[in-house]
Amino acid sequence: xxxxxxxxxxxxxxxxxxxxxxxxxxxxxxxxxxxxxxxxxxxxxxxxxxxxxxxxxxxxxxxxxxxxxxxxxxxxxxxxxxxxxxxxxxxxxxxxxxxxxxxxxxxxxxxxxxxxxxxxxxxxxxxxxxxxxxxxxxxxxxxxxxxxxxxxxxxxxxxxxxxxxxxxxxxxxxxxxxxxxxxxxxxxxxxxxxxxxxxxxxxxxxxxxxxxx
Numbered sequence: 001x002x003x004x005x006x007x008x009x010x011x012x013x014x015x016x017x018x019x020x021x022x023x024x025x026x027x028x029x030x031x032x033x034x035x036x037x038x039x040x041x042x043x044x045x046x047x048x049x050x051x052x053x054x055x056x057x058x059x060x061x062x063x064x065x066x067x068x069x070x071x072x073x074x075x076x077x078x079x080x081x082x083x084x085x086x087x088x089x090x091x092x093x094x095x096x097x098x099x100x101x102x103x104x105x106x107x108x109x110x111x112x113x114x115x116x117x118x119x120x121x122x123x124x125x126x127x128x129x130x131x132x133x134x135x136x137x138x139x140x141x142x143x144x145x146x147x148x149x150x151x152x153x154x155x156x157x158x159x160x161x162x163x164x165x166x167x168x169x170x171x172x173x174x175x176x177x178x179x180x181x182x183x184x185x186x187x188x189x190x191x192x193x194x195x196x197x198x199x200x201x202x203x204x205x206x207x208x209x210x211x212x213x
Contacts, residue, residue, distance in 0.1 A: 004064050007071075007152070008142040008197045009048050013056045016071070018064035029055040035067065042074045045143065045150065075143065075152035079108045081118035083160040084137055084206050085128065091166060091182035092206075094191070095125060098176040101195045103202060105155055106175075118158045126180045127170030130163040138205040140198035157202050159209065185210070 005016040022034035031054060033040065048054060061067035082105025085093035095102050106121035108114060119131050137157040144151050169180030183191065187203060 005068060005141060006201065008140075009045055011197055012048055012054065013197060014044065014048075015056065015058050016064060016068055017058060017060045018062070019060040020062055022058075022060055029053055030058065031056075032058045033060070035061045038070050038073070041071045045145075072152060075150050078151050078153040079114075080105050080153050080155040081108050081114045081121060081158070082106065082155055083118045083122045083131070083133070083158045084202055085122060085126075085131065085160045085162050086185070087162040087165055087167070087182060089165050089182070090185055092185055092187075093122070093126060093128060093162065093169070094181050094183050095171065095177050096179040096181070099178075099194075101191045101199075103157075103199055105157070114156045115158065118156070119160070122160065125172045125175060125177055127172075128162055128167055128180070132161050132163065134159045134161055135209070137209070138202045140201050142196070142198050155198070157205070159206060 004018060007014045007016070019034075022032045036059060044057070048057070059067065082103055084103055087093070093104070095104055104122040104125040106117070106125065108117040112120075115133055119133065122131060123129055135158065137159045140155045140157065142153055142155075144153070166182045171177040171180050185207075192200070192203075
């Protein structure tokens with residue numbers, strides 16, 4: 001079995017796996033589905049919203065690509081790019097967006113490369129310049145609803161360096177950003193608990209790259 005996709009719905013993990021059979025639930029707060037039909041996939045957000053104790057859903061199929069395509073057909077897809085920025089003091093750049101700690105990211109504009117979009121969005125949301133992409137980091141997925149339309153956002157994350165120290169940033173208030181802050185690479189507990197599951201995937205991916213050095 002190979003896990004290929006993790007989608008966050010209402011900040012709960014929905015894991016899509018390729019497998020010949022359903023996964024056994026790890027505990028009472030998890031649910032396992034095998035090759036669900038299109039109706040079940042479409043109604044997942046409502047199901048999750050009505051079961052607040054549910055923490056994770058594992059969805060398996062012998063044909064993961066076909067399952068993923070059926071899932072995506074229920075959503076308006078949005079492509080986004082962002083960056084995890086480290087400065088010369090080995091500090092990581094964070095933003096506070098709508099009272100949650102987050103990493104800078106945003107939608108890719110028509111005709112724009114993912115890399116250019118990532119750098120542009122970091123600069124626009126934080127005011128930090130002198131950025132260099134150093135590698136691919138992670139790809140995350142999360143769903144949300146706007147005016148009754150379900151969206152699936154795919155965000156391509158890049159590791160970046162800032163050619164400077166703890167440079168003062170300028171939060172992009174129109175995007176709900178109230179603070180730009182450089183923090184230690186070891187994320188404080190209160191920050192970790194305040195951020196989103198998808199951002200934790202990015203932080204964990206960055207931690208693995210530093211361990212490999």
